[in-house]
Amino acid sequence: MAPGRRKSLCFNTMPDRPNDAYDPQAVERKWERRWEERGTHHTDLPGATRPYFNLMMFPYPSAEGLHVGNVFAFVGADIQGRYHRLKGRQVFEPLGFDAFGIHSENFAIKVGTHPAELIPRNIARFREQLKRIGLMVDWRYEVQTTDPRYYKWTQWIFLQLLRAGLAVKRRAAVNWCPACKTVLANEQVIGGYCERHPDVKVEQRMLDQWFFTITKYAQRLLDHLETADWSHSTRTIQANWIGRSEGAELVFETPAGKRITVFTTRADTVFGATYLVLAPEHPLVSELTTNERRPDVTDYRRRVAAMDLVSRKVGDKTKTGVFTGSYARNPATGKAVPIWIADYVLMEYGTGAIMAVPGHDERDFEFARAMKLPIVRVVAGPGHDGGTPLAAAEPEIPDGRLVNSPGYDGLPWEDAKRRITADLAAKGLGKAVVNYRLHDWCISRQRYWGPPIPVIYCDDCGTVPVPEQDLPVVLPALEDFRPDDSGVSPLARAESWYRVPCPGCGKPARRETDVSDTFLDSAWYFLRYPSADRDDVAYDGALTGKWLPVTSYIGGNEHAVLHLMYSRFVTMALHDLGLLGFEEPFTRFRAHGTIVKDGAKMSKSRGNVVNPDAYVEQWGADTFRMYLMFLGPYQEGGDFRDAGISGIRRFLDKVWLLTGAAAQTAPGAEQAHRDGAGDLLRMMHRTVQRVTEDTESLAYNTAIAAMMEYVNALRDGAPTRALVEPLVVLLAPYAPHFAEECWERLGHTGSVMDAAWPGFDPALAVAEQVEFVIQVNGKVRGRLRLSRGTAQETAVQAALADPGVRRFTGEGKPRKVIFVPDRLVNIVV
RNA sequence: GCGAAAGUGGCGGAAUCGGUAGACGCGCGGGCCUUAGGAGCCCGUGGGGCAACCCGUGGGGGUUCGAAUCCCCCCUUUCGCACCA
Structure with missing residues (x-):
């Protein structure tokens, strides 16, 4: 039926809808079944000649099910995958589930159901929802991190890093909730209190923990960012997280000959260092404390230790501290300066000790004021001199030159920095060093729901790795997996599991009872996908060589630091062990935006989570997909509101009618347009160009706008097959079920996904x-x-x-x- | 405080190698069709003015024939980090 004459002759039921009206539910059910039957989304992994690994961040299968934010993320990635398939690549689009971790465990405890029972239910629900969205996923390669067939290899990765010397055990501070009797992650500590016990203060405890020494790779991780084809925002976040800082380590000696090393980025101000501050946890503190000062020092250290890690860092920043009673010699002035301890100096950064320069550092200034310590100016700007008083700290003075620094006065401070460092180095009292903010990665979790760390402790042999042929170390089925009062992992209660013979000497030994961090599960899942059906290797060499590094990865910036950094680290480490042929896992990464609701991020606690099911049911997956993509720029996200979704539906209805009309016309009539109605042909070429460029650059909102404009123009003209068929292909990544049905209406028997993306003639793509x-x-x-x-x-x-x-x-x-x-x-x- | 991104109609947003501001969609107004219409179709829709025109891209300066776009200052919002020495 031609547009404009769509009034039906029949009456009563749906009087204005033609008999062949677009029925999303019917169309989508039909094509989901067909895709399944025909294996439309199956990829021939070994046979591919132009492989394209289209990765999206696998979800954590929460009990609530998929939410709109997930759908937004997956659809945007799916569009890339479908687009590149239509462009002739063999696209592999796998998906899986990241189901270990404290969230699952806490939720399981809350509802009183074992996670081993809960998780499969959640996954089943997720998988159904995901299928309903119309993703081009090859489900034959699904992975689940909680499956022993998967975590066997997570444990294997641990063993490789251990072999490489990148996994070490050391004591470290953790957040401890006295009510939960367990450790908490930093994000579970809210304002110094436990998230589950708002009236219980969190403390810190020292525990033995396994660490991956990611800091050894800090410089490489930073260097590669410069050339990576990644979203700018993601690269910036990672670079800031690594936090490279160039400076010097300077040595202050005590009369007793103890050398106290401090890290500073301002060696030029060493003449203004009027005291030293050590972190309260600094190993030299006890030794440096005089008997007279010991009660105060001990008391202060105890108070700091009682504080949790979070409020220690972000809480009240009023300066506190105590004097140790000892002095050390300033290597530049030769004068003795007092040694203090204060919680504003952190043990984990630099050397855990600083030289305080109150004249040129705000924190030191504040502290010096409070403690009545001397403040000396050593840098002065134009018009000032060594006698100009300091009303406040003056950190970076433009055109500042040194004063009160015999031998260096008059030098610009940037130059003095280098000179002084070099001169002190020559005397063995300093050296230039680079420091990183990046910390080693603590992978130990004193929890139940995770892969056991594959290590055995033997009184004779010490720490023994579980032999690879004994993997996986299966997580035992514990009825009660709650953390108990001991502070020891729940796994320690599984007696029969815990006690094992030593793999080395056969004598009785004990298993490691900590499980590993979920971020380790997700730090290598992309390696597993192509080999998900293999039990003999973590990943097959040939397949990995063909499909990796990942061609395109799309995900949220909430994982810009941890997940992406850890994945890069694990990849580099495996490369250095000769187990991978590349150093970087993700060739191209794009961060999508966040979907917010009423201006706030969607979250259960805010109660503003939007469930996609109702929309899919009312409007169909295709309309919903396109609507989400039309909200705004994909890489910026936007506010979800359903006003406006009808516009997309109207658009699809128009395409439906155009398809019906075009199906009546003869094929291959493009030539006719060159002579006659040339404007429409030109517009078609321009539309193809715009949609191609916009889809490629993730500008989905404008790609859709371009298709809308074209459809509006087609409705004013005569929609022939030559003009409508390319449109259907352009639409396929966005509204896949719909495009399939239209393609069939146009007389094709195969899938539209096997059609070719239309080309355009740049000369025709402009108006006359x-x-x-x-x-x-x-x-x-x-x-x-x-x-x-x-x-x-x-x-x-x-x-x-x-x-x-x-x-x-x-x-x-x-x-x-x-x-x-x-x-x-x-x-x- | 530091770092990054962004401020455009009633709303979501287009347009940034300087060159028609407001594409596309929602909403709104008018009309057609209709027993009816939250359906569909057509027309209109930044503000002011009868009009010629004038004013308009967070605010203020500047460069230019010409600025949403470039430069300087300020304000606001979002995100990341945060006593990092």
Whole structure:
């Protein structure tokens, strides 16, 4: 039925809907079944000649099910995958579930159901929802991190890193909730209190923990960022997280000969270092404390230890601290300076000790004021000198030069930094060093729901790795897996599991009872996907060589630091062990935006989570997909509101009608348009160009707008097959079920996903007639339709002849004419 | 405080190698069709003015024939980090 004459003759039921009206539910059910039957989304992994690994961040299968934010993320990635498939690549689009971790465990405890029972239910629900969205996922390669067939290899990865010397055990501070009797992650500590016990203060405890020494790779992780094809925002976040800082380590000696090493980025200010501050946990503190000062020092250290890690860092920043009673010699001035301890110095950064320069550091200034310590100016800006008093710390003085620094006075401070460092180094009292903010990765969790760390402790042999052939170390089925009062992992209660013979000497030994961090599960899952059906290897060499590194990875910036950094680290480590042929796992990464609701991030606690099911049911997956993509720029996200979704539905209805009309026309009629209705053909080429470029660059909202414009134009003309078929292919990544049905309506028997993405002729993709803007003195005074490529003289003549323009140019001669081809003529009088 | 991104109609947003501001969609107004219409179709829709025109891209300066776009200052929002020495 032709558009414009769509009124039905029948009455009563749906009087205005033609009999063949678009019925999303029917169409989507039909194609989901067909895809399944035909294996449309199966990828021939070994046989592919132009592989494209299209990765999206696998979800944590929460009990609530999929939410709109997930759908937004997956659909945007799916569009890339489908687009590249239509462009002729063999696209592998796998998906899986990241189901270990404290969230699952806590939720299981809350509802009183074992996670081993809960998780499969959640996964089943998720999988159904995901299928309903129309993703091009090859489910044959699904992975589940909680499956022993998967975590066997997670444990294997641990053993490889252990072998490489990148896994070490050391004591470290953790957040401890006295009520939960367990450790908490930093994000579970809210304002110093436990998230589950708002009236219980969290403390810190020292525990033995396994660490991956990611800091050894800090510089490489940073260097590769410069050339990575990654979203700018993600690269910046990672670079900041690594936090490279160039400075020097300087040595202050005590009369007893103890060398206290401090890290500073401002060696130029060493003459102004009037005291030292050590972190309260610093190993030298006890030794340096005089008997007289010991009660105060001990008391202060105890108070700091009682504080949790979070409030220690973000809480009240009033400066506190105590004097140790000892002094050390400033290597530049030779004078003795007092040694203090204060909680504003952190043990985990630098050397855990600083030289305090109150004249040029705000924190030191504040502390010196409070403790009545001397403040000396050693850098002065223009017009100031060594005698100019300091009302506040002056950190970075433009054009500042050294003062009160015998031997260096008058030097610009940036130069002095280098000179002083070098001079002190020559005396063995310093060296230039680079420091990183990045910490080693603590992977130990004193919890139940995770892969056991595959290590055995033997009194004779010490720490023994579980032999690879004994993997996996299966997580025992514990009825009661709650953490108990001991502070020891729940696994320690599984007696029969815990006690094992030593793999080395056979004597009784004990298993490691900590499980590993979930971030380890997800740090290598992309390696597993192509080999998900293999039990003999973590990942197959040939397949990995063919499919990795990942061609395109799309995900949220909430994982910019931890997940992406850990994945890069594990990849580099495996590369260095000779187990991978590449150093970086993700060739291209794009961060999608966040979908917010009423201006706030969706979260259960806020109660503003939008469930996609109702929308899919009411509007269909295709309309919902397109609507989410049309909300705004994909890489920025946007506010979810359902006002406007009908616009997408109307658009699809129009395409449906166009398809019906075009199906009546003869095939291959493009030539006819070249002679006759050329404008539509030109517009088609332009549309193909816009949609191609926009889809490639994730500008989905404008790609959809371009298709809408084209459809509006087609409705005013005659929709032939040659004009409509390319549109259906353009639409396939966005509305896959719908496009399949349209493709079939047009008489094709195969999947539209096996069609070719339409090409465009750049010469045809521009209009023949263009509108020139005529300006007089920069103000728009008229418009003229002229043919493309009109020469300057012709255009100016036409402009000057225009009566509307004449009124402003007057009789005088133009002083100047600016001509922009095909766009504008500006006459200056 | 540091770092990054962004401020455009009633709303979501287009347009940033300087060159028609407001594409596309929602909403709104008018009309057609209709027993009816939250359906569909057509027209209109930044503000002011009868009009010629004038004013308009967070605010203020500047460069330019011409600025949403470039430069300087300020304000606001979002995100990341945060006593990092």
